[in-house]
Amino acid sequence: MSKLSPFMQHFDQLPNTLPVFPLGNAVVMPGGHLPLNIFEPRYINMLQDAMESHRLIGMIQPRDDSPKPELYKVGCAARITRYEETNDGRLEISLTGLCRFEIKDEIVTTRGYRLIVPEWSKFAIDYEEQSEPDAVTQKSFINTLKVYFNQTDMKLDWEVLEKLDAENLLNALFYFLNLSNEDKQMLIEIDTIEQRIKAITAIFESNNKVSEIRH
Numbered sequence: 001m002s003k004l005s006p007f008m009q010h011f012d013q014l015p016n017t018l019p020v021f022p023l024g025n026a027v028v029m030p031g032g033h034l035p036l037n038i039f040e041p042r043y044i045n046m047l048q049d050a051m052e053s054h055r056l057i058g059m060i061q062p063r064d065d066s067p068k069p070e071l072y073k074v075g076c077a078a079r080i081t082r083y084e085e086t087n088d089g090r091l092e093i094s095l096t097g098l099c100r101f102e103i104k105d106e107i108v109t110t111r112g113y114r115l116i117v118p119e120w121s122k123f124a125i126d127y128e129e130q131s132e133p134d135a136v137t138q139k140s141f142i143n144t145l146k147v148y149f150n151q152t153d154m155k156l157d158w159e160v161l162e163k164l165d166a167e168n169l170l171n172a173l174f175y176f177l178n179l180s181n182e183d184k185q186m187l188i189e190i191d192t193i194e195q196r197i198k199a200i201t202a203i204f205e206s207n208n209k210v211s212e213i214r215h
C-alpha cells in the first residue's frame with residue numbers, strides 16, 4: 001500500500017470486532033476510495049457507532065439477495081474519511097480502504113447491522129509497499145484499458161492516468177470497471193498489485209471485452 005495516512009490504524013491497532021456492510025459490486029481495495037450514500041436506519045446506526053469508536057467498517061459482498069445473505073469470506077476494512085449528515089436524514093460518506101480481513105465469526109447485535117470477528121493475520125501484506133509491475137505487464141494493462149474504455153465510449157485523461165503508479169491507477173479505475181461480483185471478489189482475494197493487474201487483463205480477454213491489444 002502507498003504511504004499510510006497518519007490518521008489510519010497501523011496493523012497492530014486493527015480492532016477485534018468489525019461492523020460489516022454487505023453490498024454487491026461495491027468493493028474497495030487497500031488504498032482505494034469508495035463514496036457511499038447511506039439511508040437505511042441499520043446502516044446509519046452502524047456508521048454512528050463506527051464514528052464513536054475506530055471509524056472502520058468492513059465492505060464485503062453478499063453471495064445472494066436474501067434479507068440476511070451469506071457473505072463471502074474476504075472483504076476489506078475501510079476508514080470513514082468523510083462524513084456528512086444531510087437535511088433529509090441521509091449520510092454521505094467516503095471510505096478509504098485499509099486492510100483486508102477474513103470472517104472468523106459473527107456476533108449477534110441489537111443495532112440492526114452485522115458485526116463480525118475479523119481475522120487479519122493473512123493480510124499484513126496490505127501494509128507493505130507494493131513493487132511496480134514489470135514494463136510489459138503494465139503496458140499490456142494500459143492498452144487493455146484503453147481499448148475497453150474506447151468500446152464503452154468513456155472518456156478519460158490518459159495523460160494524467162499514465163503518470164499514476166500501478167496501485168493508484170488500479171484503485172482509481174476499479175470502481176468504474178464493469179466486472180461481475182465474482183470477478184471483483186477474485187481480485188480482492190489476490191495479494192499483490194502485479195497479480196491483480198494480470199488477472200484484470202485476463203478477465204477482459206477471456207470475456208471478449210477487449211477485441212484486440214496492440215502496441
